[in-house]
Amino acid sequence: MLGIGRDLRAARNRMGFTLQEVEEFSEQLAQRWGNSKYRVSGSWLDRIELHNRALSAIKLIVLSFIYNLTPAHILAMRPGTDSNPSDPDPVSVPNCTLVITEGPLAEHAKRWLPDALIVNEAPENATLLDPIPGLLPPHIKRAIIGRKDRNMEPMIFPGSVIAFDSTRRSIAHRREWHNEFERPIYILFARTGFYCGFCELDRKEEWLTLVPHMLSPEPRKGRWRYRKEIEVLGTVTHISSARLQLPVRPVAPIEPSSTAA
Numbered sequence: 001m002l003g004i005g006r007d008l009r010a011a012r013n014r015m016g017f018t019l020q021e022v023e024e025f026s027e028q029l030a031q032r033w034g035n036s037k038y039r040v041s042g043s044w045l046d047r048i049e050l051h052n053r054a055l056s057a058i059k060l061i062v063l064s065f066i067y068n069l070t071p072a073h074i075l076a077m078r079p080g081t082d083s084n085p086s087d088p089d090p091v092s093v094p095n096c097t098l099v100i101t102e103g104p105l106a107e108h109a110k111r112w113l114p115d116a117l118i119v120n121e122a123p124e125n126a127t128l129l130d131p132i133p134g135l136l137p138p139h140i141k142r143a144i145i146g147r148k149d150r151n152m153e154p155m156i157f158p159g160s161v162i163a164f165d166s167t168r169r170s171i172a173h174r175r176e177w178h179n180e181f182e183r184p185i186y187i188l189f190a191r192t193g194f195y196c197g198f199c200e201l202d203r204k205e206e207w208l209t210l211v212p213h214m215l216s217p218e219p220r221k222g223r224w225r226y227r228k229e230i231e232v233l234g235t236v237t238h239i240s241s242a243r244l245q246l247p248v249r250p251v252a253p254i255e256p257s258s259t260a261a
Contacts, residue, residue, distance in 0.1 A: 005052035011067040012049075019046055025066050038062045122159040124148050126187075126194035129161070139167045141234060143187055143194065151197040151212045152185065160241050162187070162196065164234035171199050171208070171232065180214070185236040190224055196236070201226060208232075 012022060019042035026040035037058050045063075048055055055063075063069075125146035131138075145152070145160045156162065164187045177183045180198075188195040188210065198211035208230055210222030224230035 004055075005049040008045075008063060008067075009049035011063075011069060015067055017066070019043075022063075022066055026062050029062055029065065122147050126196055128194065136163070139165060140237070141166050141187075143196070145196060149196060151195070151210065151216055151218050153213060153216050153218075155180070155213050156185070156196065156239055157241060160239055162236050162240070163238040164236045166234040168235035169232040171201050187233040187236065188222075188230050189233050190222075190230040194233075195222060197222075199232075 012019075017025070022045060023040055023042040026038060030036050030038040035058075038061075040059060040062055047053060122144055123146045126149050127144050127146060129142040129144060131141065136142075140163050142161060142163050145156055145158050145162065147158045149158055168184075171186070172184045183198055185196065186199050188197075188199070188208075195210055198213070200209045200211055201207070202209075205226055208224050208226040209220065211220060212218045
């Protein structure tokens, strides 16, 4: 199709993607779909946008998938139409709350958060999830926080799905972060299972302690020989938050003081 470069740039800007991000996304799709022709070069796309050059149907397919464009919106990009392609359906806007029911975004959401995790009860303990070929880089892994894992509550509620970078396994020094939002969160594996939380090392870096969030109802309950009894699987990078209805712990009534006035 000729003469749609301006509209493609408008669609890319609405999604908030850079040329480099579109190129990286297209490379993932090309690997996932098993066809290198779906790869879109950032420099090539820049020329298309600036000079309204023609592009093939296969490139249009991958761009429409990345920008979440409907067939009606693509047809509206044809030169001479009365429609305004710069004002598509709100589903293309990433910076607003959306109810996703169908289309590429719905497929992406289901792969990130499978329906079974919403319908079924979360596992009792933290559990690794199967990788998503072609959607996430190989070093990015996923896990679900179990119902009994209240170590990071209320920052990470039980039932939440997290992504972690398996290449970032070193425990950050105290001087590398300034508050709880900057403090790295780690995924750990010991003989007793998986754990998620802040971590501390002793001065000799011989012992690792699992540190709960300051507002968590859980006490400090984990201490292992570093790299012998426990393995750091990675650092948490993304959190898909969920809040499960958990039983409230009973609190003993406070007896009135005999000296009260």
